[in-house]
Amino acid sequence: QQNVQQSPESLIVPEGARTSLNCTFSDSASQYFWWYRQHSGKAPKALMSIFSNGEKEEGRFTIHLNKASLHFSLHIRDSQPSDSALYLCAVRTGGYKVVFGSGTRLLVSP
Amino acid sequence: GALVYQYPRRTICKSGTSMRMECQAVGFQATSVAWYRQSPQKTFELIALSTVNSAIKYEQNFTQEKFPISHPNLSFSSMTVLNAYLEDRGLYLCGARDGGNTEVFFGKGTRLTVV
Numbered sequence: 001q002q003n004v005q006q007s008p009e010s011l012i013v014p015e016g017a018r019t020s021l022n023c024t025f026s027d028s029a030s031q032y033f034w035w036y037r038q039h040s041g042k043a044p045k046a047l048m049s050i051f052s053n054g055e056k057e058e059g060r061f062t063i064h065l066n067k068a069s070l071h072f073s074l075h076i077r078d079s080q081p082s083d084s085a086l087y088l089c090a091v092r093t094g095g096y097k098v099v100f101g102s103g104t105r106l107l108v109s110p
Numbered sequence: 111g112a113l114v115y116q117y118p119r120r121t122i123c124k125s126g127t128s129m130r131m132e133c134q135a136v137g138f139q140a141t142s143v144a145w146y147r148q149s150p151q152k153t154f155e156l157i158a159l160s161t162v163n164s165a166i167k168y169e170q171n172f173t174q175e176k177f178p179i180s181h182p183n184l185s186f187s188s189m190t191v192l193n194a195y196l197e198d199r200g201l202y203l204c205g206a207r208d209g210g211n212t213e214v215f216f217g218k219g220t221r222l223t224v225v
Contacts, residue, residue, distance in 0.1 A: 001170070032212050043114070043216040044203070088154060090214070096142040096161050096207065098214055100154040 002027045004091050006101035014109055019076040021104045023089030026070065032092040033065055035074045036100070039085045047087075048074070079108045112138040116204050116217030123194050123224055130190040131220040133204030139184040140206035144214070145177070148201040157202075160187060194224045 003026040013019050021035075032051055038044040050056045050063045050072065060079075065072040076083055089101040115134040123129045133143060142161040148154050158168040160181040168174060181187040187206075191198055201221050205214040 034213070041218075043218045044205075045216070046213045049212070092212065096144075097156070097159050097167075098144065098205070098207075099156060100146070102153045 002030070002091060002093060002097075002099045004089060004099050004101040006087075006089055006104050008104060009102075010105040010107070012107045012109060013079050015079060015081060017079050017108075019079045019083070019106060019108075021074045021076075021087050021089075021106070022071065023073065023091075023101050024071050025091045025099075027091070027093050028067065028070065030067070030091045030093045032098075033063070033072050034090040034098075035061075035063060036088040036090055037085045038088060038103075044086075044088055076106075079106075081108045081110050084108050112136075112215045114140075114204060114206050114215045114217040116202075116220050118220055119218065120221045121223070123191075123222070125195055125224055126193055128190055128192045129194060129222065130188055131202055131204075131222075133187045133189075133206065133217055135185045135206045135215070138206075138215070139208045140181075140187065141184065141209040142207050143181055143187040144205045145179060145187075145189050146203040146205060148203060148219070150200060157189070191222060194222065196224050198222060199224050 034049040035047045036044040037047045060077045062075045092098045113136045144159045145157040157172045160166045179189045201219040203219045204217045
């Protein structure tokens, strides 16, 4: 059974800082990996995804995936107050089932 | 674009009663629909996954007897919380995907309060 864990549970960083969020998974056959972001009172929305080992960058956001270590991460460069939200990592192992982590609550202080 | 609507947005029910929530996919075919619960502590739990032409699969700690789900077509799903108690409180999210798209699209959720 897939077990997805996130760390830290919450994080406060100053505006302009680099932020790192971590996610570990237990099923080595996992194939698809996402980060979702949920602003207060809103639906979770996919932020970025990665499907193969390595790194992917989109603007201020970078994902790293290391399947061998069962770990992937999200890095935010030049964090902004608007980045404050609940960040959820999600993993899919073949088929339709997507399992989410419990989330990291990020607060970027101005 | 792909949108998912959930209703009601908020509901209050008395302890021991039941309530039904609905999920509507617009702009894509909801081949699979997953129901999640986000607890007051923000834990994100998968309740069950419904895929067209397959049996609905419930996760550990969740049963069909407690959370019956209907997924009659590619645009609609509903879930009922039977005999609701305090521990059933939370935000219930519907996440839908089509067969060719790996992203899950979420509705804004139905917030259940049990009194």
